[in-house]
Amino acid sequence: MSNFSRQIRFTSSMIRGLQYRISRSFTTIEGHRPTIIHKQGLDILHDPWFNKGTAFSMTERDRLELRGLLPPNVMSNEQQIERFMADLKRLELNARDGPSDTNSLAKWRILNRLHDRNETMYYKVLIAKIEEYAPVVYTPTVGLVCQKYSGLFRRPRGMYFSAADRGEMMSMVYNWPADQVDMIVVTDGSRILGLGDLGIQGIGISIGKLDLYVAAAGINPQRVLPIMIDVGTNNEALLKDPLYLGLQQHRLDGEEYIAVIDEFMEAVFTRWPHVIVQFEDFQSKWAFKLLQRYRNSYRMFNDDVQGTAGVAIAGLLGAVRAQGKPMIDFPKQKIVVAGAGSAGIGVLNAARKTMARMLGNNELAFESAGSQFWVVDANGLITEERENIDDDAKPFARKTKEIGRQGLREGASLVEVVREVKPDVLLGLSAVGGLFSKEVLEALRGSTSTRPAIFAMSNPTTSAECTPEEAFSIVGDNIIFASGSPFSDVKLGNGHIGHCNQGNNMYLFPGIGLGTLLSGSRVVSDGMLQAAAECLAAYMTEEEVLKGIIYPSISSIRDITKQVAAAVITEAIEEDLAEGYREMDVRELRKLNKDELLCYVENSMWNPDYPTLIYKKD
Numbered sequence: 001m002s003n004f005s006r007q008i009r010f011t012s013s014m015i016r017g018l019q020y021r022i023s024r025s026f027t028t029i030e031g032h033r034p035t036i037i038h039k040q041g042l043d044i045l046h047d048p049w050f051n052k053g054t055a056f057s058m059t060e061r062d063r064l065e066l067r068g069l070l071p072p073n074v075m076s077n078e079q080q081i082e083r084f085m086a087d088l089k090r091l092e093l094n095a096r097d098g099p100s101d102t103n104s105l106a107k108w109r110i111l112n113r114l115h116d117r118n119e120t121m122y123y124k125v126l127i128a129k130i131e132e133y134a135p136v137v138y139t140p141t142v143g144l145v146c147q148k149y150s151g152l153f154r155r156p157r158g159m160y161f162s163a164a165d166r167g168e169m170m171s172m173v174y175n176w177p178a179d180q181v182d183m184i185v186v187t188d189g190s191r192i193l194g195l196g197d198l199g200i201q202g203i204g205i206s207i208g209k210l211d212l213y214v215a216a217a218g219i220n221p222q223r224v225l226p227i228m229i230d231v232g233t234n235n236e237a238l239l240k241d242p243l244y245l246g247l248q249q250h251r252l253d254g255e256e257y258i259a260v261i262d263e264f265m266e267a268v269f270t271r272w273p274h275v276i277v278q279f280e281d282f283q284s285k286w287a288f289k290l291l292q293r294y295r296n297s298y299r300m301f302n303d304d305v306q307g308t309a310g311v312a313i314a315g316l317l318g319a320v321r322a323q324g325k326p327m328i329d330f331p332k333q334k335i336v337v338a339g340a341g342s343a344g345i346g347v348l349n350a351a352r353k354t355m356a357r358m359l360g361n362n363e364l365a366f367e368s369a370g371s372q373f374w375v376v377d378a379n380g381l382i383t384e385e386r387e388n389i390d391d392d393a394k395p396f397a398r399k400t401k402e403i404g405r406q407g408l409r410e411g412a413s414l415v416e417v418v419r420e421v422k423p424d425v426l427l428g429l430s431a432v433g434g435l436f437s438k439e440v441l442e443a444l445r446g447s448t449s450t451r452p453a454i455f456a457m458s459n460p461t462t463s464a465e466c467t468p469e470e471a472f473s474i475v476g477d478n479i480i481f482a483s484g485s486p487f488s489d490v491k492l493g494n495g496h497i498g499h500c501n502q503g504n505n506m507y508l509f510p511g512i513g514l515g516t517l518l519s520g521s522r523v524v525s526d527g528m529l530q531a532a533a534e535c536l537a538a539y540m541t542e543e544e545v546l547k548g549i550i551y552p553s554i555s556s557i558r559d560i561t562k563q564v565a566a567a568v569i570t571e572a573i574e575e576d577l578a579e580g581y582r583e584m585d586v587r588e589l590r591k592l593n594k595d596e597l598l599c600y601v602e603n604s605m606w607n608p609d610y611p612t613l614i615y616k617k618d
């Protein structure tokens with residue numbers, strides 16, 4: 001060893017010793033000495049020097065304007081490390097036992113890190129490769145992400161309002177850094193996809209839906225806001241998990257629950273009067289009540305009730321055309337629906353109204369349309385004999401005499417109903433994976449339709465009522481098939497393909513939101529929703545539907561969203577609801593012809609291009 005290197009070694013070991021002595025003598029003092037920072041809010045959370053993540057105490061959160069920017073459960077340092085290690089170990093386990101899950105979660109992590117680093121590039125990738133990555137940022141992977149959210153949580157995205165924030169929301173809402181917010185997707189985590197109550201972890205679904213708002217509708221990513229309202233959870237496993245990030249209490253109910261949601265609505269509309277709020281994955285019990293409560297006074301809609309209904313109507317009309325019949329034959333279709341929750345009832349109401357309109361739009365037409373539906377829930381066929389029947393399901397309860405003649409009864413099983421009714425359409429929104437069993441699909445072979453349609457709409461993939469392979473192989477090559485989550489097409493032999501459509505509200509909600517925004521309508525009316533559904537139905541050509549293709553490919557989602565938005569704006573103008581947006585006031589909007597309107601919508605969509613940045617001192 002040379003003198004020089006010996007000298008270096010000596011010097012560095014001396015420095016280390018000195019550092020050690022200094023740090024020892026200052027440990028206690030430094031540990032208590034506050035650090036002065038010149039940042040607040042999200043800037044702190046994005047700074048690795050100062051960020052403590054979930055360990056920020058409640059007083060610090062108030063002092064540093066962090067309230068609402070983190071999940072409400074304050075974690076100790078030990079718990080943070082435990083959560084991190086549990087996630088790390090889970091990854092090792094997954095790598096051994098669940099290769100497909102590991103891949104999708106690993107892809108989600110990589111994309112999420114890109115989102116944290118460079119938002120423009122993230123959306124560039126998502127838009128360019130939407131077919132490949134929609135199943136990662138949206139269903140099915142988003143379901144897995146929500147289930148594992150406590151482990152995956154690194155950097156918060158969006159806002160959290162909890163039952164413990166009552167009285168504070170009006171000020172908390174100002175902790176969000178953006179002065180303009182166009183779109184909020186809010187959930188209370190009570191029914192995430194078909195996965196049940198996931199509590200605070202449900203924020204993943206708000207994030208995933210807003211990713212589609214940016215990618216499909218071109219909403220500026222700086223103006224979207226995912227929100228979780230944590231009113232507790234009834235998921236016992238989460239309540240027992242000390243590392244769960246949400247409030248560890250049972251869900252609020254009744255007036256207490258409504259008071260929290262009311263306060264939240266007032267707060268966000270006070271700060272951003274022009275925002276649109278999409279309610280997502282609220283359990284049925286509240287989905288309908290909140291929709292009725294707010295829809296006439298706020299710019300809001302419920303995606304599961306209203307978006308799903310429109311997508312189902314478009315698909316049902318496509319299925320009629322695929323039989324070589326005109327759409328006007330829709331009121332003759334016999335439809336069995338499995339699932340009478342927010343999605344199922346939403347579809348039933350919209351389908352009945354659509355049939356009634358085709359039959360003359362009077363009371364008699366409405367009554368007659370009602371007899372085209374048979375609804376089966378967890379307790380079997382719903383009839384007027386059902387005890388404690390939900391108000392929302394009551395209009396679809398079958399008359400005892402009538403079903404007696406059909407050889408059915410209250411509570412008849414799905415297979416019995418399919419066997420006796422011989423429906424044209426079997427539609428599942430039950431959240432029960434495999435519900436369309438071999439027996440049910442065999443019974444559907446007796447359908448009186450030349451081309452029976454199967455909609456296995458529950459999400460994620462594990463909740464789908466059946467797979468396309470099962471449907472084509474059991475019912476026959478000629479069927480129409482759609483599923484909520486993506487599946488591959490099926491090879492039928494002889495070079496024929498069984499087309500697997502994705503029947504998902506993603507084809508409508510981005511256009512409904514964008515159309516509402518650009519029209520400046522103060523509410524989202526039934527007419528605007530109907531226009532969106534009709535636009536989607538008309539998007540498919542005769543040639544496509546005859547091939548069994550009833551929904552567009554996701555690769556054209558930006559185009560279909562543009563068309564839907566234009567249809568929504570046109571209807572808002574027609575109903576005199578439009579007030580215009582920014583420099584395009586309603587008078588200017590009215591002057592646009594169809595092509596000009598499409599052009600206006602397209603030009604209003606954000607594109608992931610890097611802007612030129614210029615530094616300017618404050």
Ligand SMILES: NC(=O)C1=CN([C@@H]2O[C@H](COP(=O)(O)OP(=O)(O)OC[C@H]3O[C@@H](n4cnc5c(N)ncnc54)[C@H](O)[C@@H]3O)[C@@H](O)[C@H]2O)C=CC1
Pocket residue numbers: 191192193194195283284303304308311338339340341342343344376377378379414429430431432435457458459460463483484485503504505506
């Ligand atoms: N494809 C799409 O665009 C959409 C799909 N969905 C999916 O729909 C599913 C249901 O959502 P919600 O209606 O909000 O849920 P929900 O929990 O309110 O309703 C589920 C319904 O299914 C019924 N059900 C349970 N077991 C059954 C069985 N064995 N047979 C028949 N019915 C049964 C229940 O009684 C209830 O009526 C979820 O999986 C969700 O992911 C929801 C919205 C959009």
Ligand SMILES: CC(=O)C(=O)O
Pocket residue numbers: 139192193194281303304458459484504505506
């Ligand atoms: C797609 C959707 O909104 C759901 O499954 O809940």
Ligand SMILES: [Mg+2]
Pocket residue numbers: 193280281303304
């Ligand atoms: Mg949903």
